[in-house]
Amino acid sequence: MFSSLHNRNYRLFAAGQMVSNTGTWMQRLAQDWLVLKLTGSAMALGITTGLQFLPMLLFGLWGGAVADRYGKRRLLIATQAAMGLLAAILAVLDLAGVVDVWHVWLLALGLGFATAIDNPTRQTFVVEMVGRRDLPNAISLNSANFQLARITGPAVAGLLIAAIGTGWVFAVNALSYIAVILGLLAMRARDLTPTAPVKREPGQLREALRYVRARPDLLAVFALVGFVGTFGFNFAVTLGGFANQVFHAGPGAFGLLNTVFALGSLGGALLAARRGRSRMGMLIGAAFAFGALSMVAAVMPGYWSFALALVPIGIAGITFNTAANSTVQLSVDAALRGRVMGLYMLVFMGGTPLGGPLVGWIAETYGPRVALLFGGLVSASTAVAVGMILARRTGKRLRLRVRPHPAVHVVERTPTPRPDPVAA
Template structure:
């Protein structure tokens, strides 16, 4: 019998249960491949910079092509696009396996696969997001997103752990083949879903300028623009803890690799906690977003003052939980409060902001840590996040007040027009 708890209410739906099961399998495989690719590049080059370049290759297509993917998602049926994207990713994972088993010493083919994978994600990702919104009714979509965060965090932990165990046995090529197989699990889940239980979103007409229309919608929708701008600041200066945790562990905390591993585990646990907290909420509101963003920014500022590994790790738990609540709320509100026919392009805009935050924040926080120390870097990032949240709250309050005034003024205007038109009608 499906769970009836409000925390797990999305699991009452047959199609979502299939989607959730396939999701955790796919995410586990993805993180196995991430570890395998990073290790393969590192063993080939001995350069961490080369590893970082592969991440740039994956993120760049989202920044350049994301809105085109959103326009396709709004116009085309989602199921065929999702299946095609899964087949493409499976083929790319198989190509990586061939590269690994062949024992080549050039990273160029790996970069090419990373770039191709980024293109597939950019063009297919918005359709994947739209499809995920169609397997539950709109009222349960925030809960489904929160549970998705839990599944992503769990899959990341499982994937990294399994990769560490399997890598000596299967080699990098074996990890890539296992990941290729996980995409067929997703395809099977899609095939087993009940068509009658889909909650289909209205699509857009095929028309020229769909990408430009999506950009205009974002730029002319003030509340959405504010949320995306806030998400960019929080994602760049309030995230990228891979950089700041490593800098703190290697520097002021003198905890080394073992300390960094502990912090990574605590952070992963915090993301699971955040997912459960978001899932337990009946509604994910703008107010919740602003309060969580403010408290998380304050916690980040204080984390730079923590004197020891234990106290710093304690601060990482609520920060990680807050990050998940923020991301889930932004995604839920951006999707639910936008027209169905624009949903794919809104999802694409969210993906572009996320990719941009990673591309900007990682190098920026690294430079701040090198130039001023990781403690001050955390403080600068935290204060910036608090300031951005307060500014966003002020702007959204003014927008809300203007909307209320317009709503109150509209009936008076309509009465005046009716009064003026009455003689003409007579």
């Protein structure tokens, strides 16, 4: 489960990410609270989130091209320093009592631009630290790291906001980036296997698009990631609706739902770390399970039954995420890995500004149950459609096995024997 941690460079990276991810989740909560305090508007909060994700939607592929052109460790130091600086500016403005909502919007947009470069660079740097054999394990541990920070970060932020205010939370997040930078600087360069930088040439973005378009297996992954990420992963919208409108519970119950979902995701990430290389059958099966379980949760009658249903959803969702990430990284040419992962992150995260408002509208108009049911239906249907298309293209078929444990396998199609005309 923890084989990647035998690698010294990856240990340094994981430790820095644990500190930084916790700080990031702290800032998310503090930033939302600050915007609500300044404006009292949910729309202003939505604008803040949209501005943070917009650069990924518009420039995600370009960020991948930057990752291919430069040394990834040096580039990560630059992006992490930029993110820390943006957090420090917000801390100073807040502590000085001069912060306005447009400051938050501008800094959120700047963070989005840094993230558009940082995400594909960070994703592709993992293979340079641990190699191809341990890549799936390292990706799963990264997800576990993120989910653990998701549990602890908001809890710590809530205490700090109540005790000393949002400004100091931003300051703590700014300091957290130092841990990542120090870890990157302390790495042994001789233990890394860096990919040779690609020289800047015209048409490099189109080259990545042509490469993906010519690969049916990659198109299948991108289709799954696009639909599931856009319509399925909208729990920030639906969980609040369930807590408030369906079960008429308070903020504590809402926080518990988020914690339970994160615990399920953490368990799924640790289970994924025990597996070897992910295969297409697992990816399709995890997407279908995620959608089906979401539909089951949508009709749960009580608060506790709904909360318990979130655990397997978290497991299936993180299994899908880690399988998709490792499948793409292990199947692309090293020279194109940054651009392909930039496109991957664009598809996965870029759909949030589109799917979030749509699911939010469904939840507001027809109720949170219908919104969650819709997301699950789209996810499960996409998995079935992708499986059928791949089966037809490759001459293979999907086989569902229930015992000794549920699994989906891709098997060769057995040709139907034809009678021998001579013998007849």
